[in-house]
Amino acid sequence: xxxxxxxxxxxxxxxxxxxxxxxxxxxxxxxxxxxxxxxxxxxxxxxxxxxxxxxxxxxxxxxxxxxxxxxxxxxxxxxxxxxxxxxxxxxxxxxxxxxxxxxxxxxxxxxxxxxxxxxxxxxxxxxxxxxxxxxxxxxxxxxxxxxxxxxxxxxxxx
Numbered sequence: 001x002x003x004x005x006x007x008x009x010x011x012x013x014x015x016x017x018x019x020x021x022x023x024x025x026x027x028x029x030x031x032x033x034x035x036x037x038x039x040x041x042x043x044x045x046x047x048x049x050x051x052x053x054x055x056x057x058x059x060x061x062x063x064x065x066x067x068x069x070x071x072x073x074x075x076x077x078x079x080x081x082x083x084x085x086x087x088x089x090x091x092x093x094x095x096x097x098x099x100x101x102x103x104x105x106x107x108x109x110x111x112x113x114x115x116x117x118x119x120x121x122x123x124x125x126x127x128x129x130x131x132x133x134x135x136x137x138x139x140x141x142x143x144x145x146x147x148x149x150x151x152x153x154x155x156x157x158x
Contacts, residue, residue, distance in 0.1 A: 015156075
């Protein structure tokens, strides 16, 4: 019985990763950016869950960097906007945006789009689409498509 329960958990985890990979592929195709991650919001900070295994940061390095430098919402005006106001934040040039903190600079993010995952009126996660090492100007069409894709896959994210 326990063995069967373990199997179900493994299957569910596999399904979620497959669906996140599908979502991330769609987001990469939409933005041409390869560093995309899903974070849960827990205990007032971002908890890295899963990301594309391409781009500038591997999954292991990304998780390690988050472990060495936890990203707290109270210290980050960008995340405060995403989590408290439940709104998507888009910044094409983080180096010139006053909301940029050391957290963003630590990951060498030049441009970002953060889309909240909302469950019962509470932000429980964030999809981060970032450009590392070069600037990216997000078009309104990219933002619209990315938000729609995240909505389409929402059941796997909450």
